[in-house]
Amino acid sequence: MVFTRNRWPVIVPLIVVVGNVVTADALLWPHSASADLNIGILLQQVQAREAEARNRAALIPDHTAVERAAPVDAQEQFRLAASYDAGQGIPRDYRLAAKWYRAAAEQGHIRAQTSLGLMYAQGHGVPPDDRQAAHWLRRAAEAGEPLAQYNLGLMYYEGRGVPREYSSALHWYRRSAMGGNAKAMNNLGIMAALGHGVEEDDAQAYAWFSAGAAFNNADAINNKELTAQNLSPEKLSRGEAAFNDLKAEFSLPWPK
Numbered sequence: 001m002v003f004t005r006n007r008w009p010v011i012v013p014l015i016v017v018v019g020n021v022v023t024a025d026a027l028l029w030p031h032s033a034s035a036d037l038n039i040g041i042l043l044q045q046v047q048a049r050e051a052e053a054r055n056r057a058a059l060i061p062d063h064t065a066v067e068r069a070a071p072v073d074a075q076e077q078f079r080l081a082a083s084y085d086a087g088q089g090i091p092r093d094y095r096l097a098a099k100w101y102r103a104a105a106e107q108g109h110i111r112a113q114t115s116l117g118l119m120y121a122q123g124h125g126v127p128p129d130d131r132q133a134a135h136w137l138r139r140a141a142e143a144g145e146p147l148a149q150y151n152l153g154l155m156y157y158e159g160r161g162v163p164r165e166y167s168s169a170l171h172w173y174r175r176s177a178m179g180g181n182a183k184a185m186n187n188l189g190i191m192a193a194l195g196h197g198v199e200e201d202d203a204q205a206y207a208w209f210s211a212g213a214a215f216n217n218a219d220a221i222n223n224k225e226l227t228a229q230n231l232s233p234e235k236l237s238r239g240e241a242a243f244n245d246l247k248a249e250f251s252l253p254w255p256k
Contacts, residue, residue, distance in 0.1 A: 077104035078112045085115070098125030105136060113140040114148040121151075121160070130161030141172060146179030153184065157196075166197030177211070180252050185212035186220040193227070202231055206239030211246050214255050 071077050081100035084093045098119050104112035117136030120129045134155050140148035153172035156165050170191060176184035189208030192201050206227045212220025228236060247254050 074104040074107040074109040074112065077101075077107075078109050078115075081112065081115065094119065094125030096125070105139075108143075110140045110143045110145045110148070113137075113143075114145055114151070117148070118151065121155075130155070132161075134161035141175070144179070146176045146181040146184070149173075149176035149179065150181050150184045150187075153187070157187075166191065170197045177208075178250055178252075180215065182212040182215035182217035182220060185209075185215070186217050186223060189220065189223060189227075193223075202227060203235045203239040204242055206231060206236070207242035207246055210239070210243040211250075 071080060077100045081097045081104065083090060084097035084100065086092065098116065101112045101116040101119065105116045113136045117133045117140065119125050120136065121133035122128070126132075134152065137148045137152045137155065141152045149172045152162075153169045153176060156162050156169040156172065158164065162168070170188070173184040173188050173191070177188060185208050189205040189212065191197055192208060193205035194200065198204075206224060209220045209224035209227055213224045227239075231239060
């Protein structure tokens with residue numbers, strides 16, 4: 001499902017992290033048009049989450065013994081939480097996953113803070129609570145975690161747990177993009193194309209789509225091609241120049 005503007009589709013993908021694993025299931029909000037757009041990639045991303053969680057779980061030879069020992073190290077707590085989250089070697093238990101994510105998060109473990117925030121957003125192991133979700137995502141986002149920044153941007157875009165503020169969504173998407181998150185780049189392009197929080201500017205949208213496409217984001221690649229079809233030569237040239245400005249501004253390993 002897509003929505004159209006000037007005959008070309010734009011896609012707002014949703015991304016979450018559980019145990020430092022990218023998935024799409026925690027922020028699929030039934031009332032949201034942008035959520036509907038992402039359902040087609042849900043299965044692939046869930047499989048990626050489970051594969052990564054299994055790899056993490058394999059690092060803990062005896063999960064029951066670790067649980068009995070009540071680890072105090074934040075990284076060990078995080079690894080145990082990821083194991084419960086994936087159900088690798090032990091039965092999947094979101095309640096215990098949330099317990100150990102919280103233990104690590106309270107010690108300042110950034111990925112655990114992100115995961116805990118997303119469990120609140122999804123209601124996995126804890127009662128659904130958008131404000132708590134935003135709280136933990138913000139802690140990780142302010143510490144510089146690009147995926148938490150991206151998800152906090154989504155919450156501002158949708159107005160979940162925080163006021164709907166396009167300016168704040170732009171801020172966190174941009175912070176995430178500066179950390180190399182190609183999905184944030186794609187969403188910045190969408191906001192420029194739609195005039196959400198910024199002046200509508202197809203050339204700037206093309207620049208952001210080009211940035212996401214440079215890092216092989218499929219949605220950005222598609223949106224770049226569709227945008228280019230609707231740009232005049234002058235606007236296309238301006239979009240290429242804006243993309244070069246982004247490459248100069250952001251210290252990222254841009255592909256040659």
